[in-house]
Amino acid sequence: MLTGSLASAQLLVAVAYAVAARNSEVSDFGRTVAAIATAAVGAGIFDFGLAAFLLREVASRRCDHREAQQRLLNRFALALTLCLSAVVISVIFQTAWGWDVVSFVGTVALLFLATIAMQSSQVILRADGRLMIVAAATIVDRATLLAVATLSIYLGLPVVVALPLAIVAGLTIDAAICLTASRTWRGASWLKGATGLRPNRWTESWKGTRSFGFASLTASLQQIDTTLLAIFAGARATGEYGAVSRWTLPLTLASTAVTQTEASSTAAAPSTTRALRSLLDHWLVYAASVAAAVVVAVFATPLAVVVLGDDYANSGTVLAVLALGVIPTVFAQPLAMLLQNRRRDSFVAVVLLLGLLVRLAIVVGFAPSAGALAAGFAVLAQQAIVLIALTFCVYMVIKQEKSS
Numbered sequence: 005m006l007t008g009s010l011a012s013a014q015l016l017v018a019v020a021y022a023v024a025a026r027n028s029e030v031s032d033f034g035r036t037v038a039a040i041a042t043a044a045v046g047a048g049i050f051d052f053g054l055a056a057f058l059l060r061e062v063a064s065r066r067c068d069h070r071e072a073q074q075r076l077l078n079r080f081a082l083a084l085t086l087c088l089s090a091v092v093i094s095v096i097f098q099t100a101w102g103w104d105v106v107s108f109v110g111t112v113a114l115l116f117l118a119t120i121a122m123q124s125s126q127v128i129l130r131a132d133g134r135l136m137i138v139a140a141a142t143i144v145d146r147a148t149l150l151a152v153a154t155l156s157i158y159l160g161l162p163v164v165v166a167l168p169l170a171i172v173a174g175l176t177i178d179a180a181i182c183l184t185a186s187r188t189w190r191g192a193s194w195l196k197g198a199t200g201l202r203p204n205r206w207t208e209s210w211k212g213t214r215s216f217g218f219a220s221l222t223a224s225l226q227q228i229d230t231t232l233l234a235i236f237a238g239a240r241a242t243g244e245y246g247a248v249s250r251w252t253l254p255l256t257l258a259s260t261a262v263t264q265t266e267a268s269s270t271a272a273a274p275s276t277t278r279a280l281r282s283l284l285d286h287w288l289v290y291a292a293s294v295a296a297a298v299v300v301a302v303f304a305t306p307l308a309v310v311v312l313g314d315d316y317a318n319s320g321t322v323l324a325v326l327a328l329g330v331i332p333t334v335f336a337q338p339l340a341m342l343l344q345n346r347r348r349d350s351f352v353a354v355v356l357l358l359g360l361l362v363r364l365a366i367v368v369g370f371a372p373s374a375g376a377l378a379a380g381f382a383v384l385a386q387q388a389i390v391l392i393a394l395t396f397c398v399y400m401v402i403k404q405e406k407s408s
Contacts, residue, residue, distance in 0.1 A: 017253065042231065090112075115168055134185070256333050283342060325380035343398065
């Protein structure tokens with residue numbers, strides 16, 4: 005049920021992006037996707053692994069709810085201050101920069117803040133294993149995204165406004181649901197249980213998150229490929245890539261569900277071997293995900309033309325390569341989580357960084373000639389390298405544990 009819920013949520017995202025793409029010029033859609041990616045990268049950098057770190061610490065009972073809530077609220081206070089400052093500065097200098105820059109900064113700030121709020125609201129629920137609540141909130145989030153985007157475009161709003169507005173609306177409702185559920189399931193209120201939002205304590209929120217932070221930073225910077233594609237290949241190539249880049253997310257949702265479901269159990273497992281067995285029990289999920297990825301790769305081109313129109317014909321080839329990139333991702337996701345929860349998070353951070361560097365290097369090197377296709381092959385190469393390295397590390401950890 006969890007897998008189906010998360011897959012449905014990501015399918016709604018893909019549909020929303022398809023609706024937006026069909027109702028805008030390829031170049032205009034490319035600029036919109038670039039702005040959304042900028043906000044996502046900023047939120048990931050700002051998080052610096054705090055959400056994942058607190059999930060592990062709360063699940064393993066090394067951190068109580070009150071401390072986790074305090075750190076998350078301190079982080080949100082800092083995020084709010086940064087966003088307000090950025091908007092004020094852009095308004096002050098609008099004469100030199102222009103209102104387009106003010107609009108861009110305001111959009112990014114709203115998306116950034118909504119993303120941080122959503123991340124923070126889910127940490128306690130995930131750590132306590134209340135994943136069905138998170139899944140329900142995510143579905144409502146994505147349904148709101150699709151509804152607001154479709155209605156806004158129907159009413160005549162340009163996609164550059166409609167899509168970011170829809171994303172913010174969905175994330176805000178997601179955060180509200182999770183916060184309400186946290187208060188319902190726990191006697192301690194988020195607002196009453198966390199006090200002392202003092203600026204001199206804001207940076208304390210990230211204490212102990214260094215390894216998680218680098219892993220999170222690496223994962224977030226993956227989306228910078230969209231920005232690099234816009235720089236080295238132009239807005240049209242960015243639109244061709246952005247139109248289908250999220251279509252493969254539903255293919256990884258089954259693996260993601262396993263990763264989230266087993267996160268607390270792998271952290272509490274007595275050995276890495278036992279933790280790995282709990283992941284291997286879901287072999288049917290992995291097999292189904294791989295089969296689905298192959299089917300999408302085969303029918304990618306006609307699918308892209310039917311859904312997006314002839315202007316996006318080149319997106320079909322990109323989608324095919326991205327679908328093949330899903331195959332190593334399906335296995336790499338749970339292995340990365342396993343190693344992080346077995347205190348090998350430093351190695352995971354290094355591996356993810358290596359994969360990211362390869363990905364970005366391919367985009368920069370081949371985007372001028374290959375366009376959007378360069379970004380697709382970059383994803384495939386990255387995920388293959390990450391899977392090989394993580395598999396080797398798991399093997400070495402198990403071998404070390406058996407010999408000790």
